Amino acid sequence: MEYVYAALLLHAAGKEINEENLRKVLEAAGVTPDEARIKALVAALEGVNIDEVIQKAAMPVAAPVAVAA
Amino acid sequence: MEYVYAALLLHAAGKEINEENLRKVLEAAGVTPDEARIKALVAALEGVNIDEVIQKAAMPVAAPVAVAA
Amino acid sequence: MEYVYAALLLHAAGKEINEENLRKVLEAAGVTPDEARIKALVAALEGVNIDEVIQKAAMPVAAPVAVAA
Amino acid sequence: MEYVYAALLLHAAGKEINEENLRKVLEAAGVTPDEARIKALVAALEGVNIDEVIQKAAMPVAAPVAVAA
Amino acid sequence: MEYVYAALLLHAAGKEINEENLRKVLEAAGVTPDEARIKALVAALEGVNIDEVIQKAAMPVAAPVAVAA
Amino acid sequence: MEYVYAALLLHAAGKEINEENLRKVLEAAGVTPDEARIKALVAALEGVNIDEVIQKAAMPVAAPVAVAA
Amino acid sequence: MAHVAEWKRKEVEELTRVIKSYPVIALVDVAGVPAYPLSKMRDKFRGKAIIRVSRNTLIEIAIKRAAQELGKPELAKLADYIQGGAAILATDINPFKLYKLLEESKTPAPAKPGAVVTKDVVIPGGPTPIAPGPLVGEMQALGIPARIEKGKVTIQNDYTVLKAGGVITEQLARILNALGIEPLEVGLNLLAVYEDGIVYTPGVLAIDPSEYINMLQQAYVHAFNLSVNTAYPTKQTIEAIIQKAFLGAKNVAVEAGYVTKETVEDIFGRALRAVLLIAQNLPGELLDEKTKE
Numbered sequence: 060m061e062y063v064y065a066a067l068l069l070h071a072a073g074k075e076i077n078e079e080n081l082r083k084v085l086e087a088a089g090v091t092p093d094e095a096r097i098k099a100l101v102a103a104l105e106g107v108n109i110d111e112v113i114q115k116a117a118m119p120v121a122a123p124v125a126v127a128a
Numbered sequence: 129m130e131y132v133y134a135a136l137l138l139h140a141a142g143k144e145i146n147e148e149n150l151r152k153v154l155e156a157a158g159v160t161p162d163e164a165r166i167k168a169l170v171a172a173l174e175g176v177n178i179d180e181v182i183q184k185a186a187m188p189v190a191a192p193v194a195v196a197a
Numbered sequence: 198m199e200y201v202y203a204a205l206l207l208h209a210a211g212k213e214i215n216e217e218n219l220r221k222v223l224e225a226a227g228v229t230p231d232e233a234r235i236k237a238l239v240a241a242l243e244g245v246n247i248d249e250v251i252q253k254a255a256m257p258v259a260a261p262v263a264v265a266a
Numbered sequence: 267m268e269y270v271y272a273a274l275l276l277h278a279a280g281k282e283i284n285e286e287n288l289r290k291v292l293e294a295a296g297v298t299p300d301e302a303r304i305k306a307l308v309a310a311l312e313g314v315n316i317d318e319v320i321q322k323a324a325m326p327v328a329a330p331v332a333v334a335a
Numbered sequence: 336m337e338y339v340y341a342a343l344l345l346h347a348a349g350k351e352i353n354e355e356n357l358r359k360v361l362e363a364a365g366v367t368p369d370e371a372r373i374k375a376l377v378a379a380l381e382g383v384n385i386d387e388v389i390q391k392a393a394m395p396v397a398a399p400v401a402v403a404a
Numbered sequence: 405m406e407y408v409y410a411a412l413l414l415h416a417a418g419k420e421i422n423e424e425n426l427r428k429v430l431e432a433a434g435v436t437p438d439e440a441r442i443k444a445l446v447a448a449l450e451g452v453n454i455d456e457v458i459q460k461a462a463m464p465v466a467a468p469v470a471v472a473a
Numbered sequence: 474m475a476h477v478a479e480w481k482r483k484e485v486e487e488l489t490r491v492i493k494s495y496p497v498i499a500l501v502d503v504a505g506v507p508a509y510p511l512s513k514m515r516d517k518f519r520g521k522a523i524i525r526v527s528r529n530t531l532i533e534i535a536i537k538r539a540a541q542e543l544g545k546p547e548l549a550k551l552a553d554y555i556q557g558g559a560a561i562l563a564t565d566i567n568p569f570k571l572y573k574l575l576e577e578s579k580t581p582a583p584a585k586p587g588a589v590v591t592k593d594v595v596i597p598g599g600p601t602p603i604a605p606g607p608l609v610g611e612m613q614a615l616g617i618p619a620r621i622e623k624g625k626v627t628i629q630n631d632y633t634v635l636k637a638g639g640v641i642t643e644q645l646a647r648i649l650n651a652l653g654i655e656p657l658e659v660g661l662n663l664l665a666v667y668e669d670g671i672v673y674t675p676g677v678l679a680i681d682p683s684e685y686i687n688m689l690q691q692a693y694v695h696a697f698n699l700s701v702n703t704a705y706p707t708k709q710t711i712e713a714i715i716q717k718a719f720l721g722a723k724n725v726a727v728e729a730g731y732v733t734k735e736t737v738e739d740i741f742g743r744a745l746r747a748v749l750l751i752a753q754n755l756p757g758e759l760l761d762e763k764t765k766e
Binding site: 379385 | 570572573673680682685690692695696
């Protein structure tokens with residue numbers, strides 16, 4: 060998940076999620092970046108509205124399960 | 129998801145999920161394989177117990193995350 | 198599930214799920230295709246809207262259950 | 267949230283979540299680190315079992331199930 | 336369960352679930368039919384809307400989520 | 405589902421699920437057997453532990469979610 | 474049989490003829506069934522069954538004779554079940570269905586002191602037509618939550634006054650009759666049925682339909698599971714098979730953190746939830762506006 064956290068960190072920091080930025084962040088975290096994974100991630104995120112995705116993801120799916128204790 | 133389906137097809141067939149095998153399967157399906165995505169998938173699947181993961185539910189949890197109000 | 202993954206791969210690749218295509222993909226994955234299973238799958242998929250079916254699966258669960266703890 | 271993402275990135279990379287590492291990652295992401303927040307985060311995460319939290323976040327929610335008899 | 340499977344087979348085949356048909360199917364499966372069980376089954380299923388009963392069984396249910404409160 | 409019911413009937417009766425037996429049972433139920441479907445079923449069931457498979461929920465089940473309140 | 478009265482001989486002959494001409498022979502107890510319900514029952518079964526009330530001894534002789542003449546020794550055993558005011562019911566109806574029909578055709582009857590109830594007797598909550606009087610005290614003495622409201626006796630809530638198998642007392646009979654509650658059942662009690670060499674008793678015949686419904690559903694689930702788990706497609710299961718394959722693929726991709734348009738939401742969701750869960754443990758001053766929302 061390093062790559063995902065790196066991408067989300069960039070997004071939260073208001074930075075573009077591109078190959079170079081990902082590389083820098085990963086390296087700062089002591090990860091030797093895998094070029095293929097970086098490229099694949101950037102490609103997969105192309106056209107994805109991250110704000111929207113995050114908003115949807117943050118919403119707990121359905122309501123929290125009602126539990127009779 | 130083509131790449132993932134290809135990987136699971138190989139897995140179900142008892143074949144190793146490596147770059148070459150993925151490439152062959154994707155090409156047979158008429159997909160021009162993207163090297164970065166193939167490499168990224170192989171790397172990402174390292175250490176994943178596919179049989180176990182398949183059985184798990186795919187849905188994200190509604191772990192009632194109580195966000196500080 | 199080899200046959201089903203092969204079918205989903207073809208679908209994701211935008212190819213027709215027919216006997217010939219399934220055969221090619223399965224062979225590329227090192228599976229010796231069973232003609233009867235291929236025919237049965239193609240027949241069963243007739244009239245099925247795969248995108249719709251997948252979307253249904255991806256949808257979060259209907260209603261959360263109230264569970265007695 | 268940048269601070270928490272940075273912490274999770276370090277954790278996923280198998281690195282210690284300390285002030286220095288956080289500072290490096292945040293800077294790589296173009297964030298000017300706020301010393302007080304870094305200190306507070308490190309202090310707050312002491313004693314938190316991050317693996318457990320991540321596992322909780324990954325927990326699947328009930329998928330549609332055909333009941334086993 | 337032989338008797339119930341036989342009944343469902345007849346139902347799926349669009350045939351009436353009566354004593355004679357059950358007897359024939361069971362015998363074809365190498366089972367010596369127990370007259371009392373056949374009679375009881377036919378009587379029990381009289382007036383039962385099998386399609387409806389089956390559909391209820393097939394209904395996706397949320398899996399029991401054990402929540403520690 | 406006729407073919408599956410026929411297979412389950414044979415299994416419950418302690419008989420082998422082979423083409424000939426399936427054909428006999430289906431014919432007794434008034435079904436004209438489709439050779440491809442019979443062959444596909446026999447192939448699909450090869451090496452399958454039926455007792456286990458019929459009990460296994462067809463869809464991934466969510467693991468009990470332990471949510472600390 | 475030399476001393477046997479002529480009418481008895483004729484009666485046995487007629488009973489024997491009836492027994493021999495139907496495949497299903499039941500013994501029913503008609504004791505306590507008044508003439509009117511019995512004739513209603515006859516109407517209900519007209520064309521489907523013949524009911525012959527006779528003396529128990531004559532029925533026994535007829536059953537044994539029919540068994541001998543038909544060469545069906547098992548039929549003779551039916552005579553062992555004669556009791557009360559037995560009658561012969563001859564029919565084509567499957568014994569299990571016959572039992573069900575007889576049970577369904579029982580009608581409620583008013584309480585009688587000394588009678589045993591077959592079901593719990595429940596006094597429903599709500600207003601009653603009874604005017605205040607000594608009956609209220611009697612009700613309360615039995616634990617019935619009776620009260621006077623607006624000049625009428627009212628029952629506060631549903632109350633089980635007698636369990637199945639219990640005996641109706643004189644006092645309770647009075648109360649139930651005043652309330653218009655009919656706790657007894659009148660109808661033909663099946664003693665035993667013969668068909669095809671087997672004598673069935675009520676214990677065997679009282680099948681629980683819900684058990685069969687459960688078995689049907691179980692059998693269907695077995696078939697469903699077998700089909701989906703072995704990827705043998707049928708019309709009913711093809712969708713589930715596709716979904717299973719898709720969910721499996723998606724699970725693997727999410728677990729591996731392999732981002733595709735199908736998995737991006739789940740993967741980001743996990744990361745985000747982890748962040749939120751951790752943020753819960755953080756002091757307030759660490760949280761920025763986004764987290765505080």
